[in-house]
Amino acid sequence: xxxxxxxxxxxxxxxxxxxxxxxxxxxxxxxxxxxxxxxxxxxxxxxxxxxxxxxxxxxxxxxxxxxxxxxxxxxxxxxxxxxxxxxxxxxxxxxxxxxxxxxxxxxxxxxxxxxxxxxxxxxxxxxxxxxxxxxx
Numbered sequence: 001x002x003x004x005x006x007x008x009x010x011x012x013x014x015x016x017x018x019x020x021x022x023x024x025x026x027x028x029x030x031x032x033x034x035x036x037x038x039x040x041x042x043x044x045x046x047x048x049x050x051x052x053x054x055x056x057x058x059x060x061x062x063x064x065x066x067x068x069x070x071x072x073x074x075x076x077x078x079x080x081x082x083x084x085x086x087x088x089x090x091x092x093x094x095x096x097x098x099x100x101x102x103x104x105x106x107x108x109x110x111x112x113x114x115x116x117x118x119x120x121x122x123x124x125x126x127x128x129x130x131x132x133x134x135x136x
Contacts, residue, residue, distance in 0.1 A: 029059070029072065038063045041072060043080060043089075047117075051087035053080050065099065073107050081133040090130045092123050104129045 029038040039059035046052035055076050057069055080086040092115050093100045109129035116124065 029057075029068070038068065041076060043076070043084070043086075046090065049088075051085070052090065053084065053086045053088075054090050054092065055080065056091075069100070069103055070106065073103060077107060077131065086133075088130055088132055090128055092126050092128050094126055101127070101129075104131075107131065 026040055026042040028040050030036065031038055037060070039057065041055075041057040043053040043055055046054055055073070057072060057076075059068060077089060080089045089109075090112070091100075091104050091109060093104065095101075109131040112128050112130040115126045115128055
């Protein structure tokens with residue numbers, strides 16, 4: 001896979017700064033007892049769609065497949081729809097990331113098309129999943 005976790009941090013951060021839609025306060029995921037950094041998450045505004053948000057999560061590899069993403073995604077959707085008043089939340093997922101595809105489907109997301117916009121060349125062709133408030 002050639003996604004954000006496969007890039008050097010400096011390159012990823014530069015690309016995030018250039019993102020046209022804009023980030024809503026990126027969040028760090030920290031383990032309470034050890035205060036260890038597990039990953040990050042948050043929302044990006046969808047360009048030209050005022051009430052749509054793209055949800056993202058990126059965990060360190062050693063924290064994959066531990067149930068954290070499912071718990072976190074549920075909380076993020078609650079925030080998106082109840083606090084930020086989003087009308088739609090999307091996720092753009094690498095087509096080989098079977099665990100993430102199952103995760104979003106478990107949380108009510110449905111396939112809505114493939115990514116075609118320019119700017120994030122590595123995402124072109126990746127499936128886009130969407131969920132609406134009534135599905136959460």
